[in-house]
Amino acid sequence: MTESARLLTGGNPQIPKGEGQGPINAYIAAMPGWKSAVGREIDEIVTRAVPGVVKAVKWNSPLYGAGDGGWFLGLHCMTAYIKVSFFKGGLLKPLPPVGSKVADVRYLHISEAEPLDRALFTDWVTQASHLPGTRM
Numbered sequence: 001m002t003e004s005a006r007l008l009t010g011g012n013p014q015i016p017k018g019e020g021q022g023p024i025n026a027y028i029a030a031m032p033g034w035k036s037a038v039g040r041e042i043d044e045i046v047t048r049a050v051p052g053v054v055k056a057v058k059w060n061s062p063l064y065g066a067g068d069g070g071w072f073l074g075l076h077c078m079t080a081y082i083k084v085s086f087f088k089g090g091l092l093k094p095l096p097p098v099g100s101k102v103a104d105v106r107y108l109h110i111s112e113a114e115p116l117d118r119a120l121f122t123d124w125v126t127q128a129s130h131l132p133g134t135r136m
Contacts, residue, residue, distance in 0.1 A: 005030030007016065008060060012077040015057050023057035027075075032113045035082055041116060042084070049122050050129040058136065070133015084108040084121075087134035092127050094120075097125065 005026065006014045013030035015023060028039040046053055046064050054065040054099075064073040074085040089096045089106025096106035108124075110116050 008080045019056040024055045049125045066129040072128040081109040081111040088131040
């Protein structure tokens with residue numbers, strides 16, 4: 001964890017908002033324990049799957065967007081897992097496993113005991129990047 005980052009409730013790093021790879025790297029470096037390696041892997045998969053992906057940290061969460069100025073994916077550290085938010089996840093096939101109170105939003109929870117399914121995650125990222133982004 002970086003010295004300047006403070007962990008909020010549930011272990012989510014408090015990172016100043018900013019655009020580009022720098023704030024994303026700061027967030028990933030501040031993710032506690034095993035979550036940092038998974039955060040790095042997620043960032044690498046998204047970068048490979050979506051040429052020209054736009055990156056930012058807002059509200060202490062990394063966000064990823066494509067072409068239209070909207071966001072298709074976000075991350076947030078919880079106590080026992082990383083919550084990956086697909087903002088139009090209700091349109092993905094197959095559906096990400098965890099529903100939301102917000103229409104169309106679906107989640108993937110990644111825990112230390114259940115590693116990331118790289119192939120399925122890459123497919124979801126590719127699909128999500130082609131959908132209209134969510135403005136925040």
